[in-house]
Amino acid sequence: MVSGVAPDFEEKHAMKVLVPVKRVIDYNVKVRVKADGSGVDLANVKMSMNPFDEIAVEQAIRLKEAGKAEEVVAVSIGVKQAQETLRTALAMGADRAILVIAADDVHQDIEPLAVAKTLKAIVDEEQPGLVLAGKQAIDNDMNATGQMLSALLGWSQGAFASELDIDGDNAVVTREVDGGLQTIKVKMPTVVTVDLRLNEPRYASLPNIMKAKKKPLDEKTAADYGVDVSPRLEIVSTTEPEARKAGEIVGSVDELVAKLKEAGAI
Amino acid sequence: MAVLLLAEVAGGELSVDATAKALTAAKAMGDVTVLCAGAGCGGAAEAAAKLDGVSKVLCADDAAYGNGLAEPMADLLVSLAGDYEHIVAPATSSAKNILPRAAALLDVMVISDVSAVVDANTFERPIYAGNAIQTVKSSDAKKIVSVRTSTFDAAGEGGSAAVEAVAAAGNAGLSEWVEDKVAESDRPELTSAGVVVSGGRGVGSEEDFALIEKLADKLNAAVGASRAAVDSGYAPNDWQVGQTGKVVAPDLYVAIGISGAIQHLAGMKDSKIIVAINKDEEAPIFQVADYGLVADLFAAVPELTEKL
Ligand SMILES: Cc1cc2nc3c(=O)[nH]c(=O)nc-3n(C[C@H](O)[C@H](O)[C@H](O)COP(=O)(O)OP(=O)(O)OC[C@H]3O[C@@H](n4cnc5c(N)ncnc54)[C@H](O)[C@@H]3O)c2cc1C
Ligand SMILES: Nc1ncnc2c1ncn2[C@@H]1O[C@H](COP(=O)(O)O)[C@@H](O)[C@H]1O
Numbered sequence: 001m002v003s004g005v006a007p008d009f010e011e012k013h014a015m016k017v018l019v020p021v022k023r024v025i026d027y028n029v030k031v032r033v034k035a036d037g038s039g040v041d042l043a044n045v046k047m048s049m050n051p052f053d054e055i056a057v058e059q060a061i062r063l064k065e066a067g068k069a070e071e072v073v074a075v076s077i078g079v080k081q082a083q084e085t086l087r088t089a090l091a092m093g094a095d096r097a098i099l100v101i102a103a104d105d106v107h108q109d110i111e112p113l114a115v116a117k118t119l120k121a122i123v124d125e126e127q128p129g130l131v132l133a134g135k136q137a138i139d140n141d142m143n144a145t146g147q148m149l150s151a152l153l154g155w156s157q158g159a160f161a162s163e164l165d166i167d168g169d170n171a172v173v174t175r176e177v178d179g180g181l182q183t184i185k186v187k188m189p190t191v192v193t194v195d196l197r198l199n200e201p202r203y204a205s206l207p208n209i210m211k212a213k214k215k216p217l218d219e220k221t222a223a224d225y226g227v228d229v230s231p232r233l234e235i236v237s238t239t240e241p242e243a244r245k246a247g248e249i250v251g252s253v254d255e256l257v258a259k260l261k262e263a264g265a266i
Numbered sequence: 267m268a269v270l271l272l273a274e275v276a277g278g279e280l281s282v283d284a285t286a287k288a289l290t291a292a293k294a295m296g297d298v299t300v301l302c303a304g305a306g307c308g309g310a311a312e313a314a315a316k317l318d319g320v321s322k323v324l325c326a327d328d329a330a331y332g333n334g335l336a337e338p339m340a341d342l343l344v345s346l347a348g349d350y351e352h353i354v355a356p357a358t359s360s361a362k363n364i365l366p367r368a369a370a371l372l373d374v375m376v377i378s379d380v381s382a383v384v385d386a387n388t389f390e391r392p393i394y395a396g397n398a399i400q401t402v403k404s405s406d407a408k409k410i411v412s413v414r415t416s417t418f419d420a421a422g423e424g425g426s427a428a429v430e431a432v433a434a435a436g437n438a439g440l441s442e443w444v445e446d447k448v449a450e451s452d453r454p455e456l457t458s459a460g461v462v463v464s465g466g467r468g469v470g471s472e473e474d475f476a477l478i479e480k481l482a483d484k485l486n487a488a489v490g491a492s493r494a495a496v497d498s499g500y501a502p503n504d505w506q507v508g509q510t511g512k513v514v515a516p517d518l519y520v521a522i523g524i525s526g527a528i529q530h531l532a533g534m535k536d537s538k539i540i541v542a543i544n545k546d547e548e549a550p551i552f553q554v555a556d557y558g559l560v561a562d563l564f565a566a567v568p569e570l571t572e573k574l
Contacts, residue, residue, distance in 0.1 A: 175359075184443055235402055241398070263539060
């Protein structure tokens with residue numbers, strides 16, 4: 001401990017960080033729409049942690065390493081198989097995990113509003129000082145859960161963060177916005193959603209993967225928190241987008257210019 | 267049915283293109299009132315009143331709305347929500363920050379990035395980076411919808427709606443604005459440009475991105491980039507095109523030194539004509555390109571710039 005700092009200083013300011021992580025189809029997998037229009041085929045495809053959530057877990061671990069957080073708790077809401085996603089978070093360095101089972105069928109997606117309500121109940125129980133969520137789940141592309149959770153808690157929000165600096169009762173968040181970057185100062189506790197440029201997540205080492213198997217993973221159900229997860233949006237159909245046909249390969253810049261003129265593009 | 271359209275207001279001015287495109291979608295849901303919120307947003311409100319098909323414009327003029335902070339903006343929407351079945355906004359970074367917050371306060375789902383309006387309760391939206399299109403029907407009392415502007419034509423001018431001031435809804439002071447870092451540019455705006463020239467990791471450095479910019483200037487185009495180019499520091503974050511960046515659909519999109527990952531295609535595959543310049547003939551970008559040129563960009567791009 002640094003001399004001159006009152007012994008209770010660290011304790012008073014060290015906080016718990018909650019990181020919601022979603023199990024999604026791996027970003028490298030080519031998605032296939034089922035022929036009957038009922039959805040996307042998720043049977044036997046590689047599933048991973050939502051890439052933005054890896055960035056959130058990494059940030060939480062860095063806060064702990066910097067002495068600004070005392071505990072990192074990962075939470076996932078969905079099917080039982082999300083256990084694997086939580087084990088990944090634990091292997092990266094999260095301290096413990098909470099799995100909220102809210103569906104049996106891997107094809108059932110829990111909507112952001114229901115996820116946010118479940119997370120709200122967990123926040124009420126766990127009293128974290130910070131929630132670090134991903135900006136967007138790459139399956140439903142909603143970009144909503146963090147903002148919704150912040151609203152339900154009555155907290156401040158720092159969405160799409162590419163820099164985060166926590167200083168006592170406030171955090172300074174630099175946000176990726178359409179025009180460039182916006183910096184805001186938010187009151188703690190807060191919900192921050194992370195963007196791609198915040199950090200580069202670490203890989204879990206083999207010893208840490210082994211250690212993660214022994215870390216606590218609590219299993220709950222949505223009913224334990226009294227949350228109704230039935231969807232507000234009925235999925236009428238899921239279809240394949242119109243395919244683009246590949247065009248032609250041109251042999252030279254001159255030919256390209258000629259073709260573009262012919263097509264009226266220039 | 268009554269629709270409240272949150273206009274995109276930046277620096278006190280109306281972003282006409284984004285707002286007019288979202289207006290087209292909003293008109294398919296009902297009778298549209300536009301809300302302009304900002305610090306000194308009277309000019310924006312006047313501009314919104316001229317858009318074709320607007321019934322009324324509300325102007326919430328207050329310092330709390332000057333920087334688009336999500337907390338006061340969401341509270342404002344909630345304070346006005348009683349009169350409307352729909353709250354709609356263009357899917358800008360600002361609306362993506364605000365709408366989900368307002369939706370949760372109203373206990374309804376948000377319907378993000380809508381690409382088509384089937385009827386007032388039913389919407390199409392792309393999921394999985396645009397690899398599937400989902401049609402969803404809302405059972406909520408209110409529909410909170412962000413609109414993917416690239417798939418709607420902008421509503422024209424010719425309206426003359428009345429402008430009405432509305433009271434601000436307070437500011438709990440949960441967050442405060444510190445600064446904006448916005449690059450000034452004479453180039454067209456990325457999401458409304460007729461031509462976009464984008465560079466990827468293949469460009470190799472920030473200095474060499476000048477090659478992309480020179481070609482863009484010759485074509486009076488906006489400049490875009492892949493995530494890899496942004497992550498590597500060759501281009502600023504607001505140039506990123508893709509699943510988690512901007513979605514564009516110009517008449518002409520030129521992809522240079524970009525491999526064509528699905529996350530990039532998600533942001534540009536609805537462009538009318540796609541040109542790809544890449545030295546690897548196997549690059550997936552050629553599968554969506556109308557005209558592909560297999561070449562070293564350091565030779566091809568300067569030559570193209572010169573010959574245009
Ligand atoms: C959660 C998530 C979100 C993402 N969101 C986005 C997004 O919004 N937008 C986005 O773009 N990506 C996004 N990505 C990243 C995406 O998966 C790809 O990694 C990225 O698009 C690759 O960028 P690139 O094509 O520039 O680079 P690379 O894939 O490395 O391709 C570089 C290309 O340049 C070519 N090249 C190299 N040198 C030359 C030369 N001298 N002349 C001609 N050609 C040359 C090569 O042949 C190669 O095809 C996301 C990824 C994840 C996981
Ligand atoms: N089912 C879930 N379980 C845990 N976290 C989730 C879940 N759904 C969404 N999230 C979190 O919310 C973020 C945004 O998701 P979304 O709003 O669905 O785009 C994700 O990156 C996660 O951090």
